[in-house]
Amino acid sequence: MAKVLMKGNEALGEAAIRAGCRYFFGYPITPQNEIPQYLAKRLPEVGGVFLQAESEIAAINMVYGAAGSGARVMTSSSSPGISLKQEGITYIAGAELPCVIVNMQRGGPGLGSIQPAQSDYFQAVKGGGHGDYKLLVLAPATIQEMVDMMGKAFDLADEYRNPVMILGDGILGQMMEGVEFPAEETALTLAEKPWATTGAKGRKPNLINSLFLDPVELEQHNHHLQRKYDRMAKEVLWENYRTDDAEVVLVGYGSSARIAKAAVDLARAHGIKAGLFRPITLFPFPKAALQEACKQANHVLTVEMSMGQLVEDVRYNLEFKVPVHFYGRSGGMVPTTRAVLEEIIRWAHSGEEDKA
């Protein structure tokens, strides 16, 4: 199939349909509105259900219900809306149900702005709602990658019986790029879900629940969840770009990584050995790969659309062996390639005075 020019949000919607998603529950918010808009038209065409709920809270609880009955289901929103969904997300994680949640991040805190941001990193990778739980978090950087990841997101959700978050931003949602969809599979084989509440006639009833009044039982449940999160470590994905001999390694995800990549090329043209490490899974975090990419680095620089969130995980995962610096813009402002280049030059030349 030839490439088509498509908006990120719409491409993501189409990819979800092709991944077998047949249920969408959501509530409008910029900059992700083209996802529900697209699915409102497409889902009925394939016999699916599109429902605009009365609120984000209602929508995520509809996702909870649909996931419990074994459906391939998703919701999408943007930062303030995702905050509203947090209660439902922790219930879904606690009850171990598969679903996909898309966050096209915008500036915060509070109602913030409608422009792109990456300031929900902590919320996405550290839990977000209450209790000890994790989401699998995928961070695509192009529309093609977003499309390619949709099927994977649903498969991972089913495999681990866990919510998966696609962490995008306003740029990825709003921009258009050329994209190629994989050939449509005629019969998608979905995982069996013997745990689903599909009517208990002729079998033992299934119970979907996140309430454990007995503390012994709840602790056991937490240990069980933790073992599951540990097992997810093998799902790590990342991209190395010119890191082999890099003395300054940039780290960024999503839209910021695109800007960082361009800055790396400019820095190389200036004779600076720069490279980019791009985590594609944010949870699990590709720790070993990051360490490998940074082993010859004198400086590491994270590039983010936040006041410094990813930088904390980069420092932690590099075990404080390399100086890790941060450059970011926030509130809907986007780093420019030139500004990132200036940061690279600054760190590449730092310490030269001491040597001389």
Next chain:
Amino acid sequence: MLQEIILAGFGGQGVMSMGQLLAYAGLVEDKHVSWIPSYGPEMRGGTANCSVTISDVEVSSPIITEPDTLIVLNRPSLEKFEKDVKPGGLLLINSSLIDIEPQRHDLKVLTIPASELANERLGNSRVSNMIILGAFVGLTGAVTIESVIGALKKVLPEYRHNLIPLNRQALEIGIELAKGI
């Protein structure tokens, strides 16, 4: 080749579609392209703009801060974006609606009375944007006319393909104008 373009005008003037058509034309040529709208809050009658990148290599950020080319269809857009254009960059002005001169002297400027030309030469003011697009293509060679036509065939529904010859004529008028500078 890397060409970064900002297109700006009133909401409803067709800058978004013009930008998409340009991006699609780049895609037809297997180039890397991106298009992104300004989606901030705007009042009715305010400005709308989009950024288009056409490149031989992967597009880094689709957000353009220093365009190679600025295409403006109304006066507020000229006033807003003129300062951002790269030194030596290209400025295409729709003089049918813009009655002021640009402030900068380091740009290559082409003023096009697009509505008048479209009316007088083609009897249809609705293809005025295509004249400007033609001038852009003529001046930069970022894409070919054939690719723009190819893109039109993709975005227009079949029953509108009868409009393609008219659009081609408009593009060709633009190319002629480009030869003049």
